[in-house]
Amino acid sequence: MRVVRDRLEARWLPSRSHFAIFKLLALIRLRVATRQVRPGVILLIDQYQNAAESYVLSVAAPLAIACYAGAFVAPRIGALGALFAGLSALIALVFIALVASTAVRMIGIRPVNLHRFNGGTVLTLLALASSYFALSELWVRWIGRTFLAGLGLNLIAAVVLWLVRDYLTALEREYEGGS
16 A cells, blocks of 8 residues: 655545546646645555545445436335335345455455446446436436436546546656655
8 A cells, every 4th residue: 555644735636536527627626726735644545545535436336226216116106115125225235246256255256346347337337327318208317317317427537637637647657655
């Protein structure tokens, strides 16, 4: 793990975010930040250290899943059933993830990165469900369209970051060496 010492503005390093849109926002924030030397500050440079990113995604994905499950069953069993279906979908997602990861370990398969595989699978399934519901006439179409717009913005941010990759590399080197 890399750490940066005594530089408070390092909290805006793009490498502390996982998704491209959050990396781009961090880069913009770092560009306008002034150098802040604060003795005793130690910041871990890890892509899972962005609290805003973590909170937004940990709320948005399960909420979308619950809404999709509810919208799927609402015409068949009513609003109360839709609420139950949404909650059941969330519980099923957690249960399936636990069972799948336990089964993979019991079989003896050592995946390179099980979190990345699971995240990619969930993102793909959410994108497919969002595409389906975005084209529907149900109330949940706005959630699907918003999700797909977010994916599009993330893709645009990834292209921008790719275009400025040399600058990003130089910026990261400036913060290497612990201070």
